[in-house]
Amino acid sequence: MNQADLPRWATAFALPLLNLFSALLVAAGVIYLLGESPIESLSILINAAVLNPEGLGYTLFYAATFIFTGLSVSVAMQAGLFNIGSEGQMYVGGLGLTLVLLWLDSSLPGWLLIPLAMLGAAVFGAAWAYLPGYLQAKRGSHVVVTTIMFNFIAASLMNYVIVGFLIPAGQQNTASRVFADASWLPKLNGILPMLGETPLNISFVLALVALVIYGLVVWRTTWGYQLRATGLNQHAAHYAGISISKTIIVTMMISGALAGLAAVNSVMGSTHYLNLNFPAGAGFIGIAIALMGRQHPVGILLSSILFGALIQGGFDLSLEKANIPPETFIFIQGLIILFCGAMENLYAPALSALLKRKEK
C-alpha cells in the first residue's frame, strides 16, 4: 500500500507522531535497562526543557540554530539533493562572519555591523556549497559524496585557519578573540524578562522569518515550482524548460547560505568568538529535522524545538541521573532519524488498512 493513498492528516501528523513515539519508546526501554525509571526521566526532561522558563529559553536558543540547518537540508531536498554538508557549510559560514567582525567590529555601529556579519556568514556558506553543487550539475559527482568530503575539508581548513591565524598572541584557547559589544545580538530576555538568564536572542525571530520566507518561496513562487519540479521529476523539468544545472547550483548555494546563517545564533548570540568545532553536529541534526519535519515550515519548527528540548533536557537529565550518560541524546537523535527517516512508512500499511476497515 502506497503512502500516497493515505489522507493528508495521516501523512502529515499521524505517521510522524507514531514514528516519534516509537523512537521514544525504544529510548525508554534503554533507559529502563540502564536502571532508571523512564517515566521519571521523561518528567525531568520535560521539566528541564519546557516547564522551567530558563530551560525553555535554552531550548529555543538551540532550536534557532536547528531551524536554519533544518531549512538548509530541506531546501536542497526539495530539489532532490541530499545535502549532508550543512555541518561544514555552517562551520565555514562561522568563518565568514568572524572575518567581517575582526575587520570591522571596532569601527561600525551594531545596526550595520550585524547585518554585514550575517551576510558574511551566508556568503561563505553559499560558497562552500557552490563547489559540490557545481560538481553535481556539471560533472555528475553525487552531492552526497562530495558534501560529506567537504565536511572533512571544512574541519581541516578551519583547524588550520583558527590555530594558524585567529588565536590572539599569547592565548592558549583555540578560538578567535572576543568580538566587540556592538556585534552582540540583542537578547530576547530584554523584552521577555521571565525567560531569565538565557542566550536566546533575535536569531530565533530571524529563524521564524526565514521559515515564512522559505514557505512562500517554495510554494508560492515560480522558482519554488521549478525547484520542486526538478526534485520530483528531472525529465519533466527538462521538458518544461527548466535549467537543471542552474537549479541545482543555485539551490545548493541557498542551502549553504542557510547553513552559514545557522552560525550566527551561537557565535554572535552566545560565545562571541569563533572556536574550534563550534557547530557541534547542528548540521547533522538539520538532516533529522528536515526528515522529521517533512521539509514543511511548521514541521521544521516543531522538530527544531523538539531537538532543542532533547539537548537541553538531556543535558539536565544526565546531571541528575548518574546512570544516564550525556551521549543519550545522540542515541535518541539516532533513533528519531531511524524511525522518521529510514522507516518513515513503517506504520503506513497498518494505518491504511485500519482506515479501509473503518470505511466499510
Add this chain to the structure above:
Amino acid sequence: MQPAVEFQQISKRFGAVQANRDVSFSIAPGSIHGVIGENGAGKSTLMSILYGYYRADSGKLLINGAEQHIRNSQEAINLGIGMVHQHFMLVENMTVLDNVMLGTEGGFRLKPKRHEVEAKLREICKRYSLDVDPLATIQDLSVGVQQRVEILKQIYRSANILILDEPTAVLTVQETASLFEVLRLFKEQGKTIILITHKLQEIQEITDQVTVMRGGTVIGSVATKDTTTAQMAEMMVGRPIVTHLPRAAYAPGEMVLEVKDLNLINSQKVSLLKNVSFNIRAGEIVAIAGVSGNGQSELLEILSGMRLPTSGKLQMQGKDLPFAGRKDADGLPATFRDLGIAHVPEDRLRDAVIKNFSVMMNSFLGYQKKLGKSFGLLDYKSILKNCTDLLAKFDVRPADPHLRIALLSGGNQQKVVMAREIAANPKLMLVGQPTRGVDIGTIESLHTRLLAMRDAGIAILLVSVELEEVRALADRILVISGGAITGELRAEEFDATEIGCLMGGIHTH
C-alpha cells in the same frame, strides 16, 4: 465440457469506486477469449482477482468447474493460471534460464537444477517453436523476444490458463504476428488463453469469443465471428464511434518548420538520425510513421529543444532555431516554447507530467514563467480558474484540479497535457504517440482536437506507430526507418502495404 474459468456474480469495490459489479461469464477450455473495455472498465481488477492479487467482495470463481478461493498468485500458479504482464517481470542482467528458474530454484546448489531446467526449456521451445536461446541475457533481447521469455516462464510452470495483458502494446507488426502464431499453437495444445487488449482488430483476428466490459459490468459476451469491430467499439463506449472525422479541405499556408540535413550521432557513435529533411506548413498534419525506435523519439526531442542535433539546420518561420554554440540542451525547451513550439511528448509519465503534483500544478508545466502574480507570488486563484476551465473544456474526469495527476487514467492525463499545450496557442505542435494506452472514446476526442487545431492553421507534426492513427489524421506521411526518411506519401495515397515496406527500409519506387 466444463468451462476453464467461470466468473459468477463477482463484485469488488475500492473505496467509492465499484470496480466490478456482478460480473458473470465463462471461458471455454482450449479457446482464445478476448476481454475488452475502456480504461477503468474493470478488466484489470477482474484479472487481478483471477490471479490472486485481490479477493472479490462477493461472487464465485470456478476453475475447471470447481469453486476456488485464490488468495495469492502462488495459489493461482498452482491451479495452472499464468499471467504475462504488460510490463515484463524480468531481471535484465540475468539469462533467460535464470529468469525462468527464479523462484523455483529448489535446493542450495544451482547447477544440477540448471541443467535440468535448460533441457526442459529447449524441449518447450521446440514444441511451441519459440525461438529463444536459454543462455541469452535478457537485456540483449528485443522486446518481442523478452515477451516470449515471459510466456516460456508460464509454460515451464505448466500454466494451462494464460492471461495476457495488452501483449501487443510494445510489439511491432511482425512481432505481433509471430506472437499470434504462438498463441494459436497453444490453443491447439488445449490451453486456454485470456487476451486483454484495446485493439479491436486483434480481437477480430485471433479470438473465439469476446467479452466486453464497461463501468465494471459485462455488457456482453459474444462469439467473435458474429460481431464486427464497429459493434464491439459501440458496446465498449456505449455510443457509435465515428471512424472518419470531419476535416476542412487541405489548404496548407505559410512555411512553419523547415528541417534540413538533420543528423544525430549518440555517445556510442551510433547514427540515430541520418540526413533528415522535411518541412511543415501551417494548417497541415505531417505524420512520421515507423516502427518505434527508428529515430522518431530523437527527432521529437530535437525539435522541442530537449536534445541537440549533431548537425543540421532547423528553421522556424524562416528564422534559425537558436541552439548553435550550445554545449547541452539544458533549459533550451523554454526558448523553443517561447518561439511557439508546443510539445506533447511520447512518454507521458516521464516527460509530460509530474506524477506527485496535482492536476492544477501540472496544468502549467512548461509555462510556469507566464503565470499570473499577485504581490510577486503565484496567483493560485487565477491558476485554479484556468485549470478548472481547461478540465471542463476537455472533459477531463474527474474534473478535480486538486487530485494528484497520477490518479487519473492515462487518457485523462493525456487530455490534461493536450489541453495545456493547446491553450498555449502554439504555431507548431509536436505530438508523440498521442493515444498510446488511451481508450477508444478518448482517442476520438483527442483526434477531433488535433484536427480542429489543423483547421485553425496550426502546423502539426505527429509521430505515431499506429497506422490507423496516421491514416485518420495525416495530410502527408513520412516513413522513417533506421533514422532516415524512406518515403513520403500524400494522404490519398495511403497504402498500408507500401508503408509497411518503407517502415522495414525497403524502397518500393
